[in-house]
Amino acid sequence: MTVEHALEPVLEPRVVFERPELLADRTTIYCPGCGHGVVHRLVAEVLGELDLGPRTIAVAPVGCAVFAYDFLLVDFVEAPHGRAPALATGIRRVRPDAFVLTYQGDGDLAAIGTAEIVHAAARGEAITAVFVNNGIYGMTGGQMAPTTLLGQRSTSSPGGREAGLHGLPIPMTEMLAVLPGVAFAARGSIADAAAIGRTKAYLRKAAGAQLARRGFSIVEILSNCPVGWGMTPLESIERLREVVTKTYPPGVIVDRMKADAAASPAGTSPGAAPAGPGAVPPTPADPASTPPVER
DSSP: OOHHHHTSOOOOOOOOOOOOTTBOOSOOOSOTTOSHHHHHHHHHHHHHHTTOGGGEEEEEOSSGGGGGGGTBOSEEEEOSTTOHHHHHHHHHHHOTTSEEEEEEEHHIIIIITHHHHHHHHHTTOSOEEEEEEOSEETTTTSEEOTTOOTTOOBTTBTTOOOHHHHOOOOOHHHHHHTSTTEEEEEEEEOSSHHHHHHHHHHHHHHHHHHHTTOOEEEEEEEOOOHHHHTSOHHHHHHHIIIIIHHHSOOEEEEEHHHHHHHHSOTTOOTTOSOSSTTOOOOOOSSGGGSOOOOO
């Protein structure tokens, strides 16, 4: 080493990856390879980057998704199975200042909770649903879910799902997207780094729809369930990328904010009026200026 090299300043290490502040520092309780941990991180990142942690009230249902309250450092309320959107509606009505989030699996949202999610979307409730779709009932033993693919075997369809016997998989997000009260609906995936990045962008857009008082927003996230699928984690990710996306193609399904902006005359502000009964007020420029709210 030369004298010149010895005198060069030592650069501080550059942080390129760290745990989000809203993600708890604890060991996972999910099965090896489960996708919920990735989704938790994305939600924590988006809420933190938008400074929504202190005003977020999230609703956890029944199923694997219920454990979100062990990992996301925001206020949580637990709902009966499938009733998260109904409970979130009540929270929205009494706490118009809050950012209201539901975190639901496909067995919860697309089966026992179908009525709740449909009517919350139809009313244009200003809530954001994070819909984790792994195509199976994971917690209860790997039974067939409304989103299980044709031919997929489960403990309740050992011969594989048959259209004539079990019906076709339900594309929940496309169903909801046709309702005028839905401001934004998209489907993401955790199959690889690029898909994860796009999913995070969808979550930010969905949060923006709520903050802009535009109505209901939902992001479906295709995830894996290695144990429920009877696969290794790597095999389940490959299936997620190569097979599941053929039935559930990722992408933005509806973005009424973008459509309204394109249709609005120059100088106007589309979506200034609340889209539904649970619309939230505009976010103050200075969060510190928000007066305290009595609980």
